[in-house]
Amino acid sequence: MNGPHAWFRRAIWLGILANWSLALPAIFLPNAVLSLGGLPLALETPVWPAFAALLLALLSCFYIPGAVDPDRYRATAIMSVLARLAGVVFFLVLWPDRYPAFGYLDLVMLLIQAPLLYLTLRGRPEVVPPALPSAYPAEARP
Template sequence: MVLLGVVANLLFALPAVVAPDAVIRLIGGGAVAEPVWPAFAAWLLILLSLFYLPAAYDPFHYRAIAMLTVLARFAGVVFFTLLHPQFALFALMDLFFGVTQGALLLLLRRAEKTA
C-alpha cells in the first residue's frame, strides 16, 4: 500500500515539476503567479516519497519510518482540509492512504507480537 501511495504521489508530482500551472488547473485551482513554488513543492513531494521506500520494503526494520509515513499522510489531510480546502482531492487521497497504511501497520505490529 505504501508503494501504491508513492506511485499516486508521483503521478501528481512529476508533471507538476515541469508544468505546475497545468496540474493546478487540472485539479481545480486557478492560475499561479509564481510557478516555481508549486514546482518546488512537487519536487519536495517526490523527495518525501523516496523516504517512504525503506518502510515499504521492511517495516519491521524501519519501524520509525513506517510510523512517520502514516503520520505524514495525516499531516497532509490536516494541511489540505484546514488551509487549502479547494484541493480536497489531495486531502482525500492522503486520508485513504493514511487510514489503509495505518491499519496495515497495526496489523503488522499485532502479528509481530503474536509471532
C-alpha cells in the same frame, strides 16, 4: 510473508506511486497539473507549486525503506503513515477550501495504511541491526 505485512507494503508503494504521478509532472508543468485538477493557477509564480511538487517527490522517497521492510525500518513505516495524517490535517483542517483533493487523497491512503500498519507491527519484535564493531581493540577501551 503474512497478509497484513504484504498488504501494508503494497499500500505504501501505492501511495508512493500516487505521489510521484502527481509530483513529477507538476515539477515541470505546475500550471498544467493544477488546471487538470480544477485548481487555481499560479500564473505569477509557478515556481512555488513546482517546488512543493519536488518536496512531495522527495518525501515519497523517504517512504521507500518502510515499504521495503517495515519490520527493520519500523520508524520509517510509522512516519510514512503519520505523514499522511499531517497531509489530512493541513489540507482538510487548516486550509479546507484551498486544495481539498490533496487532503482526500491523503485521507484515503491513511485509512488504508494505518490499520495495515497496526496489523503489521502488532506483536512483532522490533528488529535491531547488529552493533558495529568497535574501532578500538577491547584492551584499549576505557
